[in-house]
Amino acid sequence: xxxKQTENEVKAxxxxxxxxxxxxVYRINNxxxxxxxxxxxxxxxxxxxxxxxDMVAFKAGCLVVFVEIKATGKKPSEAQNSxxxxxxxxxxxxxxxxxxDMFVDKLHKEILIFEIE
Numbered sequence: 001x002x003x004k005q006t007e008n009e010v011k012a013x014x015x016x017x018x019x020x021x022x023x024x025v026y027r028i029n030n031x032x033x034x035x036x037x038x039x040x041x042x043x044x045x046x047x048x049x050x051x052x053x054d055m056v057a058f059k060a061g062c063l064v065v066f067v068e069i070k071a072t073g074k075k076p077s078e079a080q081n082s083x084x085x086x087x088x089x090x091x092x093x094x095x096x097x098x099x100x101d102m103f104v105d106k107l108h109k110e111i112l113i114f115e116i117e
Contacts, residue, residue, distance in 0.1 A: 002072060002073075003072070003099075004071075004072040004073070005071060005072045005098075005099060006071050007069055007070060007071040007074070010069050010070070010071065010072070010097065010098060010099060010100065010103075011027070011054060011055065011069045013099075013100040014055065014067060014069060014097065014100055014103050015027070015055065017100060017103070017104065018055075018057045018065070021059075022059055022060070023057040023058060023059045023065070024057065024058045024059070025055060025056075025057045026055065026056045026057070026058075027054065027055055028052060028053060028054055028055065028056065050079045051077070051079030051080045051081075051082055051083035052083055053066040053067055053068045053080070053083060053084070053087070053094070054067060054068055054069045055067040055069060062091075063092075063093070063111075064091075064092040064093070065092065065093045065094075065095070065107065066083075066084065066087045066092060066093070066094040066095075067094075067095060067096070067097065067103065068080050068083075068084060068094075068095070068096035068097075069096070069097060069098075069103075070096060070097070070098040071098060072098050072099055073098060074098055075096075075098075076096045080096065081096075084096060093107065093110040093111065095107060095110060
């Protein structure tokens with residue numbers, strides 16, 4: 001049985017896991033908001049770089065992990081996939097996950113590949 005979680009619930013679980021395993025974690029707040037100047041109608045403005053991961057984690061020994069986090073059943077956008085592909089070519093681990101279990105599985109597989117290379 002799949003337990004549905006919001007993106008924020010998945011983020012909290014992944015952050016807790018990483019910190020418990022010795023990572024320093026940074027949450028990237030890459031979002032949009034409604035803005036308006038005095039007398040103008042509000043408009044939506046995006047702040048940040050489209051596709052950049054939700055979280056970046058560092059561990060001593062120069063291991064860097066980029067994580068794109070989704071609510072259960074959701075998938076990354078094309079821009080997010082492009083960023084993850086780029087980040088994975090830069091001597092780092094880059095994964096997306098919609099649950100803690102998915103993240104742990106992907107992280108362990110990537111660490112094994114990372115250590116072999």
